[in-house]
Amino acid sequence: MAKVRCxxxxxxxxxxxxxxxxxxxxxxxxxxxxxxxxxxDNAGISFLPVGIVHVDPKTKAVLVELPQEAETxxxxxxxxxxxxxxxxxxxx
Amino acid sequence: MILSDREIRAALARDAxxxxxxxxxxxxxxxxxxxxxxxxxxxxxxxxxxxVEAIVCPSDPGYDFDAARxxxxxxxxxxxxxxxxxxxxxxxxxxxxxxRLPHRSRLAARVEGKSGLARLGIGVHVTAPTIHAGFGFKxxxxxxxxxxxxxxxxxxxxxxxxxxxxxxICQIIFEAVDGTPEKGYDGIFSIQGPAVGH
Numbered sequence: 001m002a003k004v005r006c007x008x009x010x011x012x013x014x015x016x017x018x019x020x021x022x023x024x025x026x027x028x029x030x031x032x033x034x035x036x037x038x039x040x041d042n043a044g045i046s047f048l049p050v051g052i053v054h055v056d057p058k059t060k061a062v063l064v065e066l067p068q069e070a071e072t073x074x075x076x077x078x079x080x081x082x083x084x085x086x087x088x089x090x091x092x
Numbered sequence: 093m094i095l096s097d098r099e100i101r102a103a104l105a106r107d108a109x110x111x112x113x114x115x116x117x118x119x120x121x122x123x124x125x126x127x128x129x130x131x132x133x134x135x136x137x138x139x140x141x142x143x144v145e146a147i148v149c150p151s152d153p154g155y156d157f158d159a160a161r162x163x164x165x166x167x168x169x170x171x172x173x174x175x176x177x178x179x180x181x182x183x184x185x186x187x188x189x190x191x192r193l194p195h196r197s198r199l200a201a202r203v204e205g206k207s208g209l210a211r212l213g214i215g216v217h218v219t220a221p222t223i224h225a226g227f228g229f230k231x232x233x234x235x236x237x238x239x240x241x242x243x244x245x246x247x248x249x250x251x252x253x254x255x256x257x258x259x260x261i262c263q264i265i266f267e268a269v270d271g272t273p274e275k276g277y278d279g280i281f282s283i284q285g286p287a288v289g290h
Contacts, residue, residue: 001230014134016240019157056285073150
């Protein structure tokens with residue numbers, strides 16, 4: 001499963017949650033509230049599990065589906081490939 | 093197509109979905125399963141900006157949810173005597189049960205209110221009942237239980253209603269997804285890439 005690198009975590013609305021901050025292809029920050037244990041930590045870097053929808057052949061941008069709707073209203077966002085922790089492959 | 097109680101049990105048995113903990117017998121009906129209210133609630137506070145207009149705009153590219161949370165939200169815990177839900181109050185709640193819907197199970201769900209509470213004026217979501225395939229699913233963590241459902245609760249009735257931790261607060265209805273989402277069909281459909289150069 002692909003994971004997108006978070007630029008930060010902050011306190012959620014309740015104690016078991018965190019707010020993960022992600023940057024999309026255009027540099028906009030998205031906030032998504034998830035259970036704390038939904039976030040994976042790899043060498044001190046936080047990653048959010050996502051589903052890969054599509055890789056744009058021109059820009060190599062990757063369309064990912066978030067585990068739930070972000071506070072900005074986004075369900076899917078474009079990210080740069082280097083934001084993922086593994087090469088993008090569409091889920092079979 | 094809505095799943096019957098037997099189909100929900102079959103999906104649980106083959107791990108096509110998880111509800112943790114599995115609801116007791118009394119929580120089941122023919123096409124839905126009741127879920128219970130967790131202890132923690134969150135109230136959105138009215139801004140106290142000293143006469144200065146305070147507007148939250150989620151579609152603004154500079155929207156900062158962390159700032160909104162810090163400025164306007166307040167945590168509450170339901171005590172042993174319950175929490176009195178006053179008329180015209182809006183709050184966020186969560187289910188005790190966690191839900192896990194793997195992408196490939198071709199299942200989605202909807203959370204709906206309970207009619208007994210609805211007749212008192214209590215709603216449990218604000219026009220966003222859908223739980224999409226993939227909710228609470230971590231492919232790399234087979235033991236992951238899932239995530240609780242968040243409820244957007246409002247009291248539009250005239251009565252003070254006491255909320256208790258563990259009370260049946262909503263019902264979940266499972267539906268079969270027709271076909272496989274785009275995630276399984278990369279490249280077959282034309283998806284326009286991100287806008288660049290502006």
